[in-house]
Amino acid sequence: MSTGHPIDLLDEYALGQLAAPDHRRVGDHVRDCARCDADLASWRALAAVARDTSGVPPVADGELDRLTRRLPTRRPLARRLTQVAAVAVAGAVIGTGIVAGLLPDGPPGAEPAAAAVLDRAATAAAAATAPRVADGTVWYTETRFETVHIDTPVDPVGRSFLVQQRFTNRIWLALPDRQRYDQEAAKTVVAPSDREAWIAAGSPRLYDLPSFTDDPGTLEVWQLLLDDHLVRTGAVTARGAGLRRELDLLRTLPTNPGRLRDWLEVQVGDNSPGAIRWCPTDTASCNVEAEIFQATAALLASPIAPPKLRSALFTVLAGLRGVHLDGTRTDDAGRPATTVSITTGHLRYELFFDAEKATLLANRQVLVTREVGSTDPQWTGAAPGTVVRSVLYVKTQVVAAVGAQGS
Numbered sequence: 001m002s003t004g005h006p007i008d009l010l011d012e013y014a015l016g017q018l019a020a021p022d023h024r025r026v027g028d029h030v031r032d033c034a035r036c037d038a039d040l041a042s043w044r045a046l047a048a049v050a051r052d053t054s055g056v057p058p059v060a061d062g063e064l065d066r067l068t069r070r071l072p073t074r075r076p077l078a079r080r081l082t083q084v085a086a087v088a089v090a091g092a093v094i095g096t097g098i099v100a101g102l103l104p105d106g107p108p109g110a111e112p113a114a115a116a117v118l119d120r121a122a123t124a125a126a127a128a129t130a131p132r133v134a135d136g137t138v139w140y141t142e143t144r145f146e147t148v149h150i151d152t153p154v155d156p157v158g159r160s161f162l163v164q165q166r167f168t169n170r171i172w173l174a175l176p177d178r179q180r181y182d183q184e185a186a187k188t189v190v191a192p193s194d195r196e197a198w199i200a201a202g203s204p205r206l207y208d209l210p211s212f213t214d215d216p217g218t219l220e221v222w223q224l225l226l227d228d229h230l231v232r233t234g235a236v237t238a239r240g241a242g243l244r245r246e247l248d249l250l251r252t253l254p255t256n257p258g259r260l261r262d263w264l265e266v267q268v269g270d271n272s273p274g275a276i277r278w279c280p281t282d283t284a285s286c287n288v289e290a291e292i293f294q295a296t297a298a299l300l301a302s303p304i305a306p307p308k309l310r311s312a313l314f315t316v317l318a319g320l321r322g323v324h325l326d327g328t329r330t331d332d333a334g335r336p337a338t339t340v341s342i343t344t345g346h347l348r349y350e351l352f353f354d355a356e357k358a359t360l361l362a363n364r365q366v367l368v369t370r371e372v373g374s375t376d377p378q379w380t381g382a383a384p385g386t387v388v389r390s391v392l393y394v395k396t397q398v399v400a401a402v403g404a405q406g407s
Helices: 010-015 020-031 034-051 063-070 076-089 096-102 112-126 192-200 221-232 243-252 257-268 288-300 307-318
Strands: 138-151 161-174 178-185 212-214 324-330 336-344 347-354 359-367 387-399
Touching (some): 020 112, 161 192, 221 257, 221 288, 257 288, 288 347, 288 359
Antiparallel strands (some): 138 161, 161 178, 178 212, 324 336, 336 347, 347 359, 359 387
């Protein structure tokens, strides 16, 4: 930064290419500085021209010269940006090939609006009170799941149907090492798009999910993620490391966002038999960013994750290429939530959270295109916009004993 004003960083801020600490610092400054806010508006206009010249308001006469004169001569990124904008201002047609040659291959992190709100959540997480983890502490979580997929009736009728399955998990984590897992499943129902065909086939009986109590309990996804790391590094020989060991690992995970991102990339890259699959089987609907997006959400769901780790997880999300701010929406429990998403292939992966409290509220997978049944058959017949998987985090709190559900 120079002369107290971050004029040498505004171009990268407009493009969403600053590291999280600088992004926060520039954002804080701009909110209180009319001069820099005006310059930022101009940089955003240039960035918009550079990305897509259609429908972009023209940059005011003299803006390129004024902004460029204020930049240090060492800034090649800004020079590339102003080169592209200059062509547009001059009225030339910018072809896809020209733009590709002047600009980086897509933004390296989340879109600026998404990065800003995720950075705000990171700040809130860092300031939060550490979770209680003394021996004898009992954490209770209640989570509601819904999935949509193709299934065959119990007695085959020559075809499958698109069905919806709903279940609620109630889990007690009693430190140091006891866990109970209750699953309450609703009856499987046929999705509206297939209901008429199902009735015409005689309403064949469908497979229902079981309801059960498992004590000692089934592991949650964030525990599987940690246990797989412990197995891979030789600390344990199989999953089921225990809460205390998982807590110890949570405490030692990197809180530097770059190193945490590297660690997550190693975990999601494990394709060995039995490893967690972070995306559907269709590879077109998955990439590393989507996998890290999902794995980060899983760790944010842990009630015993330390504040600094939670903060770093939100910052990792802010650095993922293609993360988009969808705005404020309402989750399935009626709670207002900030929503960010990342889209790849047929799916949009969504994350609902309270940015002020840095709490995870829900995550969903939404079909955005009509999938190709031959390569991705699990949602055959589902229309774009169908929520094919949703996880709603209803409760997370300390309770008096295993079996208690709190308030």
